[in-house]
Amino acid sequence: MNNDIYAKIKREYDLKRQTKIDNANRKKQEIYEKYPELAKIEEEINNLALSITRNILNSDDITRQVEEENMKAKLDKLKVKYENEVKRLNIDSSIFLPEFDCKICNDTGIVQKDGIVETCKCFKQALINESYKQSNINKLEEENFETFDIGFYSNKRDKEKYGIEKSPLENIEHIRNIAYIFAEHIDDKDQKNLLFVGNTGLGKTFLANAIAKKVLENGKTVVYQTAPVLMDKVIEYKFSYDKTGKQKEQYNDIFDVDLLIIDDLGTETMSNNKFTELFNIINTRLLNNKKIVISTNLTLNELYKQYDERVMSRLIGNFTICKFVGEDIRLKKKRIN
Ligand SMILES: Nc1ncnc2c1ncn2[C@@H]1O[C@H](COP(=O)(O)OP(=O)(O)OP(=O)(O)O)[C@@H](O)[C@H]1O
Ligand SMILES: [Mg+2]
Ligand SMILES: [Zn+2]
Secondary structure, three states: OOOOHHHHHHHHHHHHHHHHHHHHHHHHHHHHHHHHHHHHHHHHHHHHHHHHHHHHHOOOOHHHHHHHHHHHHHHHHHHHHHHHHHHOOOOOHHHHHOOOOOOOOOOOOEEEEOEEEEHHHHHHHHHHHHHHHHHOOOOEEEEEEEOOOOOHHOOHHHHHHHHOOOHHHHHHHHHHHHHHHHOOOOOOOOOEEEEEOOOOOOHHHHHHHHHHHHHHHOOOOOOEEEHHHHHHHHEEEHHHOOOHHHHHHHHHHHOOOOEEEEEEEEEOOOOOOHHHHHHHHHHHHOOOEEEEEEEOOOOOHHHHOOOHHHHHHHHHHHHEEEEEEOHHHHHHHHHHO
């Protein structure tokens, strides 16, 4: 997990927790101003608790024990007195307590289980949410493996129409399995990268999002970008003189993240510069075993025509090619609505 993200969430947690504690204290203070007798009892309780602690440190064993028992009895009495007073004044004592969002970790982000310190579930989720935000993907709640609907793909085989033996349904089930295994084993050297090809509206971006979500859930980093935006950003970065820290970070992320998704390859206007950069990105990532998912509307033939042999041979060799076939789901959904 990205350290910046961790630090950011930790800061937010600390701030949130402190604000809740301050609010609770403020409410308490207001009540005490109204009912000074309550404040007085609490002061007595605090003083007594302090004395007990001091006593443990100072006196010898026997006198200590006797005194301690006396004091503790007194403390208990005071506590009862306090509670009765609260009841008498008809005060809801729960407002004295900070209202933490997470009842498991009290917004510390940490839980202790059998002496082992662990990150709380809520903190992990906050990390994932933040990663989503920073990864340019905003459809992960809708487009994921759980919501991926194979009902949109026909079960009729038609080699002439689809260009493959299998039916679109058989085909998509196979591709979905490949994508799932890929997402779960993102670090595995033996896993190839994925190249999604196929006509518009067949679920390429959807499945790429599903992969992104799973990878993020496993605590890995993802950058999603469409090819035109990605290439523009890269070129802008390369040819700008004063690069900001953020720009540098974004540029490095393209090479460093666990998964890079390049959507809509082939829709960008190509130039020699862009071409060199694209080759550099893919090549560097391949060498470092960092996974890539590429989606494109172009056929393999068109890819060969548009890009250089060098890029293409690397693509073909290191990618599992998933050919999406079927009817435009965008249109189907429009008809339903
Ligand atoms: N398996 C699916 N289940 C439910 N909805 C789907 C599925 N596949 C695609 N869709 C929906 O259909 C529409 C088009 O899908 P998507 O954007 O993934 O297509 P695409 O193959 O990326 O198309 P393009 O080549 O134009 O980018 C989207 O609204 C998407 O949510
Ligand atoms: Mg798409
Ligand atoms: Zn928690």
